Amino acid sequence: MSLVTLLPFIVLIGAMFLMTRSAKKKQQQAEQMRNQMQPGSGVRTIGGMYATVKEVSDDTVLLDAGPGVELLFAKNAIGAVLSDDEYNRIVHGIEHDLKSDADIVPDDASSLTETDESAAEASDASGASDDKPVDLGKKDAAEEPADSAAETKAEEQPKKADGDSDAK
Known part of the structure; x- marks a missing residue:
């Protein structure tokens, strides 16, 4: 048998050893706590x-x-x-x-x-007042006309009925 085929078994045995060691340590700590x-x-x-x-x-x-x-x-x-x-x-x-x-x-x-x-x-040096509300909205003047233009273009196209198709 080669080392490559034995490697998974070696890793598995090592992991089991570490897990049992950790569990044993926790049990000893619990026993010590109970004895105190x-x-x-x-x-x-x-x-x-x-x-x-x-x-x-x-x-x-x-x-x-x-x-x-x-x-x-x-x-x-x-x-x-x-x-x-x-x-x-x-x-x-x-x-x-x-x-x-x-x-x-x-x-x-x-x-x-x-x-x-x-x-x-x-606040005196900057001249700014903390009483003014801050608008954190994403309103952009350039975007609004583009949105309304897209809406009007969509309205200009004829609506299709359920039975209509684009095939000619």
Whole structure:
């Protein structure tokens, strides 16, 4: 057998090796995440339920899903361990104020680049007013007569009936 016939098999085996390696790495990361769960952590199950971890054992997790609702799940059923801020944002609707000391960003970008004084000087120097509406239409005076000429030429030609044909 030649190398050319073996090449597709070699490439296929290499691709399978890379895919299994990637999957194994993801499984290890998920296992590590599940082992780091502690009581009080917010979690999301693979089914999409959000709850708080109450107890953790070797293979199971006891979750508190609400007042008086405790559920026993397999550790493998935990899809993600959430940070406290993310859990509170999703479950309780509490936004953590990260920008309490930061400036408020304005809605229009022009105030980010110009100060009020420089904006006033620029409009005075150019003499242009921002109050005038800008016409962005594509009206071209040269095109309008050409269009109307084409319409009149089309009207001059006789209309054909259903049974008429050009054949002589």
